[in-house]
Amino acid sequence: MFATWAEAESFLRTRTDYEKGFRAHGWRQDLAPVRALLAALGSPHERLRGVHVAGTKGKGSTATLAAALLGAAGIRTGLTVSPHLERIHERIVVDGRPIEDRRFARALGAVVEALGRTGLGEAVTFFDLVTAAAFLHFAEAGVERVVVEVGLGGRLDSTNVFRGEVAVVTNIGLEHVEVLGNTLEAIAAEKAGIVKEGTSVVTGIEEGSPALSVLERTCREKGATLRRLGADLILEGVRCEPGKGTLVRVRTWRRRLPEIRLPGLARYQATNLALAAGALEALAERGLLDGGALEAGWRARPEALRVPGRFEVLGENPPVVLDGAHTPESVLLLLESLAEAFPRRRLVVVFAAQAEKDLEGMLRRLAPRADSVVATSLPPPRGATAERIGMLSRRLGMRVEEEPEPLQAFDRGLALVGPDGLLLVTGSLHLVGAIRAARREPRDVESGEELGC
Numbered sequence: 001m002f003a004t005w006a007e008a009e010s011f012l013r014t015r016t017d018y019e020k021g022f023r024a025h026g027w028r029q030d031l032a033p034v035r036a037l038l039a040a041l042g043s044p045h046e047r048l049r050g051v052h053v054a055g056t057k058g059k060g061s062t063a064t065l066a067a068a069l070l071g072a073a074g075i076r077t078g079l080t081v082s083p084h085l086e087r088i089h090e091r092i093v094v095d096g097r098p099i100e101d102r103r104f105a106r107a108l109g110a111v112v113e114a115l116g117r118t119g120l121g122e123a124v125t126f127f128d129l130v131t132a133a134a135f136l137h138f139a140e141a142g143v144e145r146v147v148v149e150v151g152l153g154g155r156l157d158s159t160n161v162f163r164g165e166v167a168v169v170t171n172i173g174l175e176h177v178e179v180l181g182n183t184l185e186a187i188a189a190e191k192a193g194i195v196k197e198g199t200s201v202v203t204g205i206e207e208g209s210p211a212l213s214v215l216e217r218t219c220r221e222k223g224a225t226l227r228r229l230g231a232d233l234i235l236e237g238v239r240c241e242p243g244k245g246t247l248v249r250v251r252t253w254r255r256r257l258p259e260i261r262l263p264g265l266a267r268y269q270a271t272n273l274a275l276a277a278g279a280l281e282a283l284a285e286r287g288l289l290d291g292g293a294l295e296a297g298w299r300a301r302p303e304a305l306r307v308p309g310r311f312e313v314l315g316e317n318p319p320v321v322l323d324g325a326h327t328p329e330s331v332l333l334l335l336e337s338l339a340e341a342f343p344r345r346r347l348v349v350v351f352a353a354q355a356e357k358d359l360e361g362m363l364r365r366l367a368p369r370a371d372s373v374v375a376t377s378l379p380p381p382r383g384a385t386a387e388r389i390g391m392l393s394r395r396l397g398m399r400v401e402e403e404p405e406p407l408q409a410f411d412r413g414l415a416l417v418g419p420d421g422l423l424l425v426t427g428s429l430h431l432v433g434a435i436r437a438a439r440r441e442p443r444d445v446e447s448g449e450e451l452g453c
Contacts, residue, residue: 001109005101006425006437008038009088010109015126033123034158037132040114043131044139048078050146052164053277054154054191055337056173056286057330058204058272060429061307063149064274065269066168067295070145071096073280075289078138078146080131081161085309085433092134094141096304106208107133107140115346127151131158145283155193166282167194167224168275169203171326172211188214197222200286202278204271216415225282227253229271233278238270240340240409250274254283257295264301265341266311266323268333308430314439317419319347322427322436324354329362335369336425350435351393352376352406353427355384360392362427370424371415372399376409400446406434 001010038045053063060081069078076095084090089098092107101106111132115124126421146163150157153288171332172188188211195201195215201224205212212228219226227233237249237259246262248270257277280297283289311334314320326335338347349370353359368372374388386402386409391402399414403409410425417423425435431449 001113002105003419005089005105009107010089011112012088012126012129015124015129017123018219019199022139031158033120034128034131035161036116036118036120037109037111037124037128038119038135038161041111045135047139048143048146048162049133049165051166051168051283052076052148052150052159052162052194053152053168054157054194055168055204056187057325057327058170058268058275059168061269061272061310062168062170062275063147064307065305066279067093067147068096068300069276069280069294071297072300072304073289073293073297075282075293076144076359078134078141078143080138080146081149082127082130082151083429083433085429089371090131091130092137094138094143096103099137099348101137103137104133105136111152112118114438119236125158128158133205135162142407144256145288147279150191150194151194153187154191156190157194160194162195163199163398164194165286166201166286167196167201167281168279169194169201169215169331170272171204171206172209173329175209181243184209185214187211188204189218190438192218195222195224198274200225200227200282202227202229202233202275202282204275205214205321206230214286214322222311223256227282228277229274229278233274233281235270235274240267246270250277252277254281254293255294257298260298260300261302264311265308266334266337267308267340268330268337269307275445282288309429309436311433312436313315318414318417318421318423320414320423320425322425322432322441325433326357326362326428328358328365331362331365331426335365338422342422345420346371347422347424348372348374348413348416348417349372350376350406350409350425350431351389352383352386352428352431353389354378354382354410354430355388355429356382357384359384359389360396363389363396363398364395365432367393367396369396370398371421372437373399374409374413375400375402375415376406376431377404378406383430407438409435410435410438
């Protein structure tokens with residue numbers, strides 16, 4: 001149906017896209033359209049088995065790391081994540097490689113042909129189509145296990161037609177309150193919607209959080225086994241070393257794993273790696289992985305555990321850190337890693353975010369550490385304007401420059417920081433993707449006199 005991937009991508013742009021705004025489209029009420037679409041394709045999702053990942057922060061990293069561990073164990077693995085950083089192909093990955101142009105066009109063409117048979121028309125969204133194309137491609141590629149990241153929420157997300165034998169809920173925070181609810185309990189209920197009857201659940205939600213009570217109740221009601229980080233799954237050690245990256249030790253409820261090296265110096269990724277290990281342990285416990293698969297995956301080379309757009313470092317003079325932190329909590333964790341990696345460098349921040357995010361909360365975390373901020377914009381309708389970000393930053397006592405165009409904002413940040421400073425690009429994966437596409441030489445800083453490990 002589509003001769004090229006460009007034609008396929010052009011078609012997708014015509015569809016309702018919740019990633020570009022809820023207010024214009026409203027929010028879906030059920031999963032009937034995507035279920036009907038997949039039925040017209042022969043229900044490829046029913047042939048897939050694996051892990052479903054939801055959460056407020058860290059879900060993309062956890063999904064990517066789980067897929068990397070499976071791949072290192074020699075298991076043919078499909079991974080679907082969102083959003084993409086640079087190209088839509090990043091949303092459909094087999095064995096660590098994004099889908100090829102021709103296969104993307106073919107898969108989406110088959111999905112659109114099936115859509116024509118259903119008569120659903122505009123009821124099927126951009127994300128429905130991409131999710132269906134991913135499931136179809138994975139089924140045709142003969143993957144053995146899949147890792148599926150939720151797009152938004154959980155209960156009404158397109159991916160929730162998939163029965164993940166293992167569900168991971170990384171954590172719960174206030175986000176997308178206009179559609180998910182304005183309390184932790186309401187948001188937890190939406191994310192707990194991915195838990196299926198009789199499955200296994202792994203979570204990083206902290207003890208005492210009202211969100212944990214919601215997830216525990218859901219697991220009881222559905223007869224699901226719950227494993228918790230800090231109780232059943234223990235992060236026993238995290239340390240960064242010059243020349244070695246971040247060294248992590250994890251103990252699951254079944255075994256103690258040897259020390260493993262993560263590339264780079266993002267301490268927060270240790271938590272995501274532990275949750276990924278828990279997901280594989282739960283798969284093994286259910287008989288869906290060989291007993292030695294987790295140990296085999298744990299021998300993954302550090303470069304296989306790299307997560308694009310998360311504490312990704314470009315250049316040296318000055319170093320530029322790209323990180324898609326988009327909640328106050330994730331910004332705080334990012335700053336902790338920066339303090340370890342670059343303790344003596346003045347910080348300039350290029351910042352953009354979606355308008356519905358907690359802009360003030362993120363900027364409040366940055367204010368004590370940042371020397372200055374270059375406020376920039378993401379595309380409407382969801383992107384906050386540079387003017388709004390600048391206004392909030394000034395209220396917090398920060399030195400601010402406004403540059404609506406992200407690449408020009410990046411250049412302005414480089415000019416401000418000088419060779420002895422540190423430039424941080426953060427607030428949104430969309431911003432990180434735009435800068436990353438313009439600067440294609442990412443590397444991890446793992447040694448050097450500036451590291452305070």
